[in-house]
Amino acid sequence: MIDFFIKVKQQEAQNLPFVIYSKPYKTELRGFFQKNDHLYFAETLDETGFVFAPFDGNQMILIPKNQSVIWEAEITASGMNNVAAFSKKEENLEQKVAFENMIEKAIQAIKRGDFLKVVLSRKEIVEILDFDLVTVFTRLIHHFPTVFCYCWYHPKIGLWMGATPERLLKASKKKFCTMALAGTQNFEGKTDVIWESKEVEEQQLVTDFILENLKGLTTELAISSPYTVQAGNVLHIKTDIEGVINKESKLNQVVSVLHPTPAVCGLPKQDAKDFILQNEDYEREYYTGFLGELNKKDFAEKKQKSDLYVNLRCMQIKDKKAHLYMGCGITKESIPEKEWNESVNKSMTIKSVL
Numbered sequence: 001m002i003d004f005f006i007k008v009k010q011q012e013a014q015n016l017p018f019v020i021y022s023k024p025y026k027t028e029l030r031g032f033f034q035k036n037d038h039l040y041f042a043e044t045l046d047e048t049g050f051v052f053a054p055f056d057g058n059q060m061i062l063i064p065k066n067q068s069v070i071w072e073a074e075i076t077a078s079g080m081n082n083v084a085a086f087s088k089k090e091e092n093l094e095q096k097v098a099f100e101n102m103i104e105k106a107i108q109a110i111k112r113g114d115f116l117k118v119v120l121s122r123k124e125i126v127e128i129l130d131f132d133l134v135t136v137f138t139r140l141i142h143h144f145p146t147v148f149c150y151c152w153y154h155p156k157i158g159l160w161m162g163a164t165p166e167r168l169l170k171a172s173k174k175k176f177c178t179m180a181l182a183g184t185q186n187f188e189g190k191t192d193v194i195w196e197s198k199e200v201e202e203q204q205l206v207t208d209f210i211l212e213n214l215k216g217l218t219t220e221l222a223i224s225s226p227y228t229v230q231a232g233n234v235l236h237i238k239t240d241i242e243g244v245i246n247k248e249s250k251l252n253q254v255v256s257v258l259h260p261t262p263a264v265c266g267l268p269k270q271d272a273k274d275f276i277l278q279n280e281d282y283e284r285e286y287y288t289g290f291l292g293e294l295n296k297k298d299f300a301e302k303k304q305k306s307d308l309y310v311n312l313r314c315m316q317i318k319d320k321k322a323h324l325y326m327g328c329g330i331t332k333e334s335i336p337e338k339e340w341n342e343s344v345n346k347s348m349t350i351k352s353v354l
Contacts, residue, residue, distance in 0.1 A: 121327030162314030
């Protein structure tokens with residue numbers, strides 16, 4: 001792993017694009033180290049490499065395999081296995097009031113029938129005077145081995161890092177799997193918990209949307225029963241969904257149906273997205289976009305695989321500051337203060353590695 005991180009440091013020093021990542025429950029690190037600083041784009045999702053896509057817009061950035069050196073390494077044991085304690089500082093009252101007012105506005109819009117659900121987010125900025133990419137990423141992969149951890153850099157875009165629990169889509173030939181993930185509560189040492197009706201309803205909306213909108217593109221859809229999963233210091237409700245993409249359908253059609261998911265945008269999708277763009281007081285950029293392997297060759301199975309994740313629990317590093325992003329699903333039963341507290345708890349996931 002030391003040689004792997006030496007390569008990362010060299011790439012960083014040369015201001016060349018790269019991405020390093022580990023998958024849930026895996027002990028391997030993988031890196032794409034681009035050999036030039038050109039900005040490539042994925043136009044059709046038929047390309048091969050690592051894709052990094054924004055929440056809004058079609059400019060999906062690609063680190064192409066044929067323009068990169070690929071490195072792999074085993075994750076070795078670390079003395080940093082426990083999540084660091086991050087004391088809650090005084091709340092920013094102005095931010096709290098603004099966020100709760102935006103949520104109340106959304107609740108009233110839902111009650112009027114404008115949409116069923118919307119996912120609203122906020123940004124929090126933390127000063128990090130002595131940020132070291134390798135140190136923070138090492139903490140990330142050891143603290144969160146059950147989620148997708150990554151660090152992505154391009155000199156023309158910036159540095160992003162995160163630990164996301166939500167897979168957008170995994171596809172191999174025509175088979176695919178995805179998930180409906182929603183609802184949040186604090187992890188108190190066990191996953192056998194009771195969920196309130198608000199969270200259950202919110203997660204069911206996500207499941208129903210995915211199933212309904214995949215009908216025309218897929219066959220043989222199968223779903224699991226909802227179950228509880230842990231992601232850092234919070235719990236979510238998850239339903240697994242799998243099926244087969246129709247012969248005449250393409251991967252980018254399925255991705256366009258799923259992204260942005262109801263778990264990061266809302267329902268109906270366009271109405272919720274319009275509300276987000278009009279009312280959030282910042283640009284999400286790549287937060288709640290998606291990222292991952294595109295058409296990776298699997299030599300054992302002799303087929304190509306794509307594995308894409310939603311960019312949650314993430315931060316952007318710039319000017320010695322970490323820009324943290326947190327979102328909450330809003331329904332007619334939401335209580336603004338509770339949603340604020342949920343966003344604070346989510347911020348602790350990433351703050352624990354800083």
